[in-house]
Amino acid sequence: MQRRDFIKGAGLFGLSLAGARLFAFEKGSSFLPDLGFSPMGFDDTSVAFNSMSAAQVPRYINVFLYGGPSELAGNLTNIVDINTNSQNAYNSSLLQAYDAVTNPNGQITANGFWRSAGGNIMEALLASGDMSIYRTMHRIKDDNKGHGASVTQNLIGSMDTTNPGIATTLAWILSNNNPFAKPVEDLLFPFVSFEGESSIFNPGNVSIPLNMKPISLNANLQNPYQRSNAGAGFLYSGTPEDLALEALAQSTNSTADNTRLSQAFVKRAELANEISAMLDPTVINTSITDYNLALPVDAQISYENTNFGNRMKAAISLALSNQETVFISLGSGGLGGWDDHAEAQDDYPGRMAQLMRAIQSGIRHIEAANSTGITHARNIIINVYGDFGRNVNLNNSLGWDHGNNQNLYTFGGKNIAGRGLGKIVGRTERIGTSGVNRQYTSPTADSYRFEPYALASTIFKHFGVNNPQQITGEAAIDESISSETIV
């Protein structure tokens, strides 16, 4: 039997989106209906804002690792104890410190990363001040270990899965705290997905203005929005017949019952016109080549032709070329990706390394753009996390079952005030009975820790919300917390 190489992730799994009730959107007000309760899921009247300028606006790239990624790539500090108590032994190289001269096969880097799982890149990004890792994103509330609930909760920023997603809440924040010089309704593609639909865009019970709804783009920079003739030449894009049919169709769609689909067709028409200009592969590749001329050979921007590489290249390129895109969702497709119940040591390190290489190229791309005067490049923040962490016991299928404690990897955003980069935060210990499957890491008693919903609070804080705990129930991550000792 041959293992197949998945070039493309297969998308989401079993997530259904709550339908949106329709209410009129009043320009200049929030898009919340007057129902006597807030459909946002929090008391929206209590949210306080700090005004911000366009120069302060972050651009978020959210990389969600569906399936629940093991933390071990970013945290081997407990590996000896883990291995001693595991049902099945880890590879011996994983227990050894890496030394370029004396032990090049050793996997533990100076700061406790898994070298061949991207750990060498993490070391580099940590040293250059482009990354922080938080090793203790840890659930206490509703530790359900189920994909469906955990994914949705983490992408909504709340235990209540009927609430709007993080991006929808962000849209509401922007509508109330607009830093741009134009109305939010006129922003071009503020929310973008390179993974299709995601709970992060769940509308909940909120009516969202059409332009604030996410658009989906193809990570390979194709444009499926242009119509071809496919045999009927007079129906090619731009012919009189095409334009007349499009006008008639849009008129008919405007009275159709299926609003979601009708809106998707309206978006489609916009995208057909805009996307070629914004994401021309030739222009992007040329700019990267130009950047590389000024970079050392061993520090070039080099996106691999992989799921991660293509998506990161597209996301960074978009964020650089369109200042009005503030949130990009970049899930790493398919539940099969990170749900390593079996053969984990074979599959996980390579996948993690691929992801880190894509991010490294992304950071190089950002820095290169910044050096040429694209000042908002350093407003780009990349976050990487998933449903939950995993057990650290190797089960009898040599994999890890669902756990809890996970890493938050966060990159970029040097322009954002209070950004705490270049840090390792959190200490862990193994808990569970020796020889039993349910063993995992947990924050030590004196370690900093936070619930996954704190990440949503942090995003909202960066967009000017003074008291994000009003929204999620959790304080934002304390980015001023001290780092562990960096070697």
Added chain:
Amino acid sequence: MRSLIIILTSILLQACAPTTYPENAVDARPLSADNYLQLSPEQQYRITNKLLGTLYKGVSVDQFFDVNKGLSTPSLANATDHLQQIRTQLVTTDDNVTNHLTKVQNKYFNTESRLRNTRAIPMALFQELPLSKEYYHRWMAYTLMNTILFSSAYELDSVDHTDVETIFNIHLVEALRDNKTISQIVYEHMISQENWRRFRSPEDNTREMMEIFLMRFRDDEVPLASIACKNWYLTDDAEGYQLRKNSLIINTEPQTLLDRNDIVTCKDFFRAVSTHPSLIPTVTRRLVDYFFAGYPVSQRNSLANRFIASKPKRFREIFESILFSREYLLHNSRTKSYEETLYGTGARIDWYAWNYMFHDINDNNPGSSRPDLGEMRQATMTYKLGRNNAVPTDSLSLAYYHKSIRDRLFLDRRYSTDPLNTSDGGWGTSFLTPVSGAVELLSDEDFIHYVMLATLARKASSEELAALSAIIINNGHSNSRINQAWLIMDYASRLSEFYTLPAISGVN
């Protein structure tokens, strides 16, 4: 006497009182023949094609209506309860099924490599087999494999084409043919290697079985179940992902979970799941969530409860409760899957699938000019937890969906008249000149209605008639029915209603 008057009055009032439902009510009752026959011809056509489209079939305009009488006010070719006809077909044996299967193999799967594309095989069968009991088994199997219940999870590296084939043919089609109960089918699937290639460790498998088949999200029960299953494991890639049972570490201690305290072995666990009182309600609810995607939770609960109340034991009972319900046939307006759109419309325009069509649509080859199901996020039998209940309608997925339908179904014409030429797909002149002979004689206006009925299952509105007529005339297509058909089809492909099941308005 007074009592009699009261009783009689009461009876009369009940007979006359309109059926009213509180807000958010749903109607799970089957649509009766009387109700169906009272509908207008156009409504009957829409409902019949709604049902057939769900079953990946369709009935054409010239078969359903008497086209000789024109189409400005369509009249029926025959006053028949088509829904009952469909019910009958679904239980009627196809005596020719072996020949049909051979033809499918010869046309689409005439090489070893093509035969390995087991996800394409059911799709080819739906195109070529007539409606019958054998067809229905395959349709149910395919539908179940695209839900969380029986997905073969082809996206995983531990799953390959033989697993897809085994689940489809053995776990489902044969089991349905043998009239097995839901409980039996679920049990035999759970203990299979194919299931363990999807959920690959004791904790993973036991958790997912409880969540998927019982909607039981009890994390505390997972370690207990995995103790019972501790000797079951999947080998690695090098050893071919075989399901093995280690005879040296079997469990002997009874575990307490699933509301019982006698679960010792892994088979005990699976038996407990397959006989649990929550199984039938959960399976029913999963299918309701699928077919009524977009309905509020309360309404789906209500529908599921009513279907469960009939105490189904077999999958076909649940499917038929859903498909023939008034709620589904009259009111459901969810987005259609690619298959429902392709096959349903294809049948109405006499569309011919070329021999690579179903390979192409499953080829996982992003970036080609022919989008595949994966790009529409509707890959078949692929996702670990099945397709989304709601068809993805984000801008990108819809763009690919629209492009494929427009290019492959509507703008692609079959020019060859040689029945042995299987390389040329599309709709042909048979759509414009069907055997009845009446379509050629249609007026210009009625021709527009003809194509609209074939594509959107409704006539053109007066605004559409005027606008489409103007486009035809102003651009020099008055003398070409082919060009006119193309124009109208292209128009239909741009409408959100084309991708939506039609609700029948004004009928309670």
